[in-house]
Amino acid sequence: MPYVNIKVTDEGVTAEQKRQLIEGVTELLERVLNKPRYATSVVIDEVATDNWGVGGESVTALRNKERNSGQR
């Protein structure tokens, strides 16, 4: 029954990382809420950095600032 939606920016999430996220969320719901594994659905949405804003700026702009300031 549980349905979990994970939204992250599309900054290179690998198939293996997606597998770990799916397994991790399924295990967490089993451990905490005793939900049977077969019942848990997980959907991962990868959002373009132009399409995600934080603090009024797009993640694209934030990443550029980080690169320009050597943080990334």
Next chain:
Amino acid sequence: MPYVNIKVTDEGVTAEQKRQLIEGVTELLERVLNKPRYATSVVIDEVATDNWGVGGESVTALRNKERNSGQR
């Protein structure tokens, strides 16, 4: 007013099938809740099989198992 979001895996849903889903949901809300057709919005999200997990595994992995066992 009704807003309906249909999430399915991106396994080849055709434009015609999308048309039938949109018509079917609109008709259902008209029939059951007497919602006028013009008011119903339907959005179909097609999710990559790597990005959808069931029972702790990605649909990609599940489909591979089905193919290997001849179920698909």
Next chain:
Amino acid sequence: MPYVNIKVTDEGVTAEQKRQLIEGVTELLERVLNKPRYATSVVIDEVATDNWGVGGESVTALRNKERNSGQR
């Protein structure tokens, strides 16, 4: 696998109507996309009319206008 979210205003949807919406969506996905019934999840969200806006006005305001003009 399919996950369907139906958002409607909380204007007295009965348990029977919810049952019909759940059955109708499940049947539609089986008919159109050949999805097995057991795989389809449907979640119905009922939204307060103050919390739903159309054309810049809340549904509460729209309903009041309808009542005042005798449409409802």
Next chain:
Amino acid sequence: MPYVNIKVTDEGVTAEQKRQLIEGVTELLERVLNKPRYATSVVIDEVATDNWGVGGESVTALRNKERNSGQR
């Protein structure tokens, strides 16, 4: 057509504030994307502070810390 979902914590959002959010989003989509007012739907979800986590803590816990430290 545009559908906008605003999720905030249920910390006393008034009907008037909801009205302003609905109007503000509708005006923004008209101004920026030339979407006709009648086409824009806005749904506001108010989430209990136990049910919203940031940085690994619930907003309930964060608010208690803010009160204890005199920030709120």
Next chain:
Amino acid sequence: MPYVNIKVTDEGVTAEQKRQLIEGVTELLERVLNKPRYATSVVIDEVATDNWGVGGESVTALRNKERNSGQR
């Protein structure tokens, strides 16, 4: 804390328009609900016109009708 999801059809929204939508929503939540700018997340989903239905028809079909009747 606020999370705002804007769904529009993928009909050529530019990076600059996305920037204005992100800024506009962030400013609106700051003005109306006094939410600090850093706390507001905005995600813009662009939906294929085949995948969005209104009044039982896909936006693709509606746009074709508009073009054929000279409205667009």
Next chain:
Amino acid sequence: MPYVNIKVTDEGVTAEQKRQLIEGVTELLERVLNKPRYATSVVIDEVATDNWGVGGESVTALRNKERNSGQR
């Protein structure tokens, strides 16, 4: 940045369990995608069992069947 929405039925999830879900998801995103804790938002939606359907039936109906057959 990550935004995670967990939908479960409203069958008595405690504040402590919500805390564990929030912490568990935040830790998972930090471990798998190296996302800083402060950036992760988690929202838990509790859905009435009349409003959640699986296999064409509401969870209310499914739970009644489980009780009648002694499974619950």
